[in-house]
Amino acid sequence: DGGITQSPKYLFRKEGQNVTLSCEQNLNHDAMYWYRQDPGQGLRLIYYSQIVNDFQKGDIAEGYSVSREKKESFPLTVTSAQKNPTAFYLCASSIRTGASGANVLTFGAGSRLTVL
């Protein structure tokens, strides 16, 4: 079955540590996204990528980094510079830009990060 796989589902981190969240999709989608969700809040865009080897900052990119070396993969690193990283992180993908339904997102199951 096609879909998006995020791992790990739960992650605990000590302050000052970098962590990397994995996101893999087999939907053949061109665009991939990372969102952060805090309790009672909507989804806020961290980074997005429309093609391999290219990505753009979203609204809250500070303290995060990404790479897009393969179409299927879009890992997110939460660095020690992120002041309040405890949140629910969602990876999503959509078909190629400009195509009908290009903004319809398919989400992974999410990764919940807790900083101890």
Added chain:
Amino acid sequence: QKEVEQNSGPLSVPEGAIASLNCTYSDRVSQSFFWYRQYSGKSPELIMSIYSNGDKEDGRFTAQLNKASQYVSLLIRDSQPSDSATYLCAVYSGGSQGNLIFGKGTKLSVKP
């Protein structure tokens, strides 16, 4: 700053009633509108998309769009306890993929 506003709720309706969820947006040139359902602790799933003024029906769900009033709504007929979730409104304003803005969501509770 482009904004999408939703009443946070909770909106409580009895089983079998019609639930009405509302969303307003600030960018007049917005093109595409989406409703996602999110169960507690889970990821969002798309339930409706609408692109032109008027109503769009899919089973028990009806999306309504009024671009002049910058307003989009979701009606859920014959509400079931399984409809209890947070409903996220998302609006795309064109240009880059980053211009998809989510509201904070409305929590719906359907009482048996």
